[in-house]
Amino acid sequence: MNSIKFFTLRVSVFAFAAALVVSCAEPSTTEQASNEKTETSGEEVDSLSSTRSVVKYQGEIFSIPSPVQSVMLIKKADIRYNEDLLNEASNSQNYIKEYKKALNLGVYGTDLAYLANFENNQLSLKYLKTIESISSDLNIQSAVSQDILERFTSNIGNRDSLYALNGEFYRAGYRYLKENERNELASLILTGGWVEALHLSLDAAQNSDLLRNRVGQQRSALNSIVKLTENMEEEELVKMNAKLEELRDIFEELEYSYEYQKPITDKKEKTTYINSKSSVTVTDDQLSKIRQKTIEIRNLIIS
């Protein structure tokens, strides 16, 4: 069976050579694709060719939903602005270790998107400076083009531009960390951003069914976050992962439903309309448990 592992860029030469040799000898991370048939639009389609091997992404390539999407929904739901929900910018001085800086870089990125939501320009600038400072400490700033940072500053007050720049900034940082084999930091930035988005969404969920549903729909992302943060050695990160697992257990109690509907594709518009129906039920008690556990996790991150 053929085997290769997903790579992080600029892997050290000999480590990479060794990994390749080992992977050829021990195809533990590759699975032969199943020859399962999948029905769609009345056709039988092979999900994967039986001769094709599946490359499993190794933890670091899980897709985590953008925190910007959550804060945009908060705006859409017309939720009242609450500055007290944010991690104070001054707390950044307390973060000495790299892993804390990385987690809170994610947190502040989400907070900045939240501030952009409500066009708090003065505080946005303060948070932007905090993000720049932490990025510099983590040696990410050099990877993020000066152009992005300048556009950030010049677009303060322009919500849509700030959303887009937020995504651009974090993608550049993510790419840089991956290229430099700093996968753990990249994962922690994603984790911090996701936890903060969940925290903001949970507050809004008390008064909005839209946000309550969005919270419930985080189960898959949470599973990815748990996998991203397992096997980390720092004591605080081990604790955080344990609490994330507890949070996952609460999510497992939620009631989910899914009904496949045939998608419709508009070739001219290059668009496929995904019409399947899904729902999630989150009771008040479950919402309360999720909120409590999320506060515990967030406190570990921002303390």
Place this chain on the structure above:
Amino acid sequence: MKTPTLIILIFSMLAFANAGLAQCDSFAEDCDEHFSEAYISDGQEYRALLHSDQTAVFESTLFGSNTYRIAACSGKSNGNLIFSIYDQEGNLIFTNEEYSNAPYWDFAVSSTVNVTIEAHLDPNKSESGCAVLLIGFKK
């Protein structure tokens, strides 16, 4: 395996890997061109070094009432990468193979769905190389 053979094998693999690594940076930038200002990046890049007999797989959540764009690139020209999307029950939602390996496609999602995205090189166009997938959502 004799030592000289092993050394040649290792350096051959390294040559392939390094070429792939350099390709990835370039392809990711090119892939960006498929995103207009109307789309916001999810802040991540999905990359894999593939041979023609391999498929990259990852899972994602597409939230309801959103439109997503997925761009798939490998090589300087478009259409080298085939990507397919399956829902959580394994139903095929879309494959660009049916649309001339289109390098990007939009997905208007009515209700939140967990999907599996698979990508592999078009064996008629490329035997190996870096595959880059980007995901963005509409403002």
